[in-house]
Amino acid sequence: MSESSAEVVADVASAAVAVSAAGAAGGWRRATGIAGVAIGVVAAGAAAGVALERMTVGRGMRQKARLALDSAGPYGSLRGMPGKAFADDGTELYYEVDDLDEEAAPAAIGPRRRRLFGRKSPAPVTVVFSHGYCLSQDSWHFQRAALRGVVRTVHWDQRSHGRSGRGVAQTRDDEPVTIEQLGRDLKAVIDAAAPEGPLVLVGHSMGGMTVMALADQYPELIRERVVGVAFVGTSSGRLGEVNYGLPVAGVNAVRRVLPGVLKALGQRAELVEKGRRATADLFAGIIKRYSFASRDVDPAVARFAERMIESTPIDVVAEYYPAFNDHDKTEALVHFAGLPVLVLAGLQDLVTPSEHSEAIADLLPDAELVLVPDAGHLVMLEHPEVVTDRLADLLTRTGAVPAGATVKGYGSTSTAQPG
Numbered sequence: 001m002s003e004s005s006a007e008v009v010a011d012v013a014s015a016a017v018a019v020s021a022a023g024a025a026g027g028w029r030r031a032t033g034i035a036g037v038a039i040g041v042v043a044a045g046a047a048a049g050v051a052l053e054r055m056t057v058g059r060g061m062r063q064k065a066r067l068a069l070d071s072a073g074p075y076g077s078l079r080g081m082p083g084k085a086f087a088d089d090g091t092e093l094y095y096e097v098d099d100l101d102e103e104a105a106p107a108a109i110g111p112r113r114r115r116l117f118g119r120k121s122p123a124p125v126t127v128v129f130s131h132g133y134c135l136s137q138d139s140w141h142f143q144r145a146a147l148r149g150v151v152r153t154v155h156w157d158q159r160s161h162g163r164s165g166r167g168v169a170q171t172r173d174d175e176p177v178t179i180e181q182l183g184r185d186l187k188a189v190i191d192a193a194a195p196e197g198p199l200v201l202v203g204h205s206m207g208g209m210t211v212m213a214l215a216d217q218y219p220e221l222i223r224e225r226v227v228g229v230a231f232v233g234t235s236s237g238r239l240g241e242v243n244y245g246l247p248v249a250g251v252n253a254v255r256r257v258l259p260g261v262l263k264a265l266g267q268r269a270e271l272v273e274k275g276r277r278a279t280a281d282l283f284a285g286i287i288k289r290y291s292f293a294s295r296d297v298d299p300a301v302a303r304f305a306e307r308m309i310e311s312t313p314i315d316v317v318a319e320y321y322p323a324f325n326d327h328d329k330t331e332a333l334v335h336f337a338g339l340p341v342l343v344l345a346g347l348q349d350l351v352t353p354s355e356h357s358e359a360i361a362d363l364l365p366d367a368e369l370v371l372v373p374d375a376g377h378l379v380m381l382e383h384p385e386v387v388t389d390r391l392a393d394l395l396t397r398t399g400a401v402p403a404g405a406t407v408k409g410y411g412s413t414s415t416a417q418p419g
Helices: 003-025 028-042 044-056 059-072 111-117 137-147 168-173 179-193 206-217 219-225 248-266 269-278 280-291 299-310 314-326 331-336 354-363 384-398
Strands: 081-086 092-098 126-130 152-156 199-204 226-232 341-346 368-372 405-407 413-415
Touching (some): 092 137, 126 206, 179 206, 199 206, 206 219, 219 331, 226 384, 331 354, 341 354
Parallel strands (some): 126 152
Antiparallel strands (some): 405 413
16 A cells, blocks of 8 residues: 555544544534545545646636536526426435427337337337436436437436435435335336336436346336336446555555445534535545546536535435445346347446446347447546437337437437438
8 A cells, every 4th residue: 555545544534533523522613624624535545636736726716617617507407397206215206207299209109119019109218317326317418408309208316316305214214225225216206207108227327226226126117118228337236346546455445444434424414514615626626537537528517517416415425325335236137138228338437447337238248338438437428429329329229219310419319301
């Protein structure tokens, strides 16, 4: 382990103890400061690469730039018909539906679906998008814009994220979040928003794991209704081996103390949020490093990602973290065999490395595997044209959109006219 890595590990452990001690002693100012420091030291190694940038631009200027990007950026502004589903523990799950354009509906109903359902006017295909950890349904902004009116879509916020309610089992019963629970949540959303008709399931990161958990618990749903699947930057297991681009010895040591740190911080969420705001510049650099790989990523897109991640409370971050080490849905992938499947990842993803996508594709040999160069974890925001193009192709193969549908640039989808 390098000297700097050892210092980070020691600081994390010390910070966890200090946060607990300060909170117990009632030292409000001290706990606030330590909480902010604790979050910072967890990612100190990641932040080192952006230190020079932070030193050369004044804090006031950075704050003004953030405000300007917030007011100018259109990202996350798309809204659909709102709805609510309820999980098996009573958690309120918020979703939105973008319906198929009535004029496009006849063209979108192909002979394959008539054969599948054996009726004159089958229900349209519904594409259900599941987002990742610390994000929201808005993370699919570009793909949503591209598909609007062309295919029926459902976008939902996972429990304790976005506009969904806090997990009842977590707040009332102190139960840990599990990927299995997320699979059941997705089933509740499907039952409410798309109770009939064929489905295409699209999941990014934790959202892909949610789709796998759905298949594991409801294989009959996959067999009877699902006509296509897209896994974007996700994993079927072995996340405990990911080193996040840090030295292996150092990250193993951090991994041992990180659950304790997060638990301590989660128990003092109000204080931590104050410290988090005070270290906004540090967070911006960390988020950028772990979200994107391109040097020229649009600053407004980077800020949009930052806002989504910042909006996830620290106690939610803490309660979800242990679920990923327990995640193993490799065997559930068999339920997708024989379906059109897209597996896509950024080659420089530090969170769910592209090797995890390759492992999924190895188990689904008929799947299309797409590895995007110069792309990180939020590939659908960093290179939206690639993700949208491959997703549109998947939807064409499933019969969800007409064969003539084309995707232009970052967003708009149109039906090609014969020349």
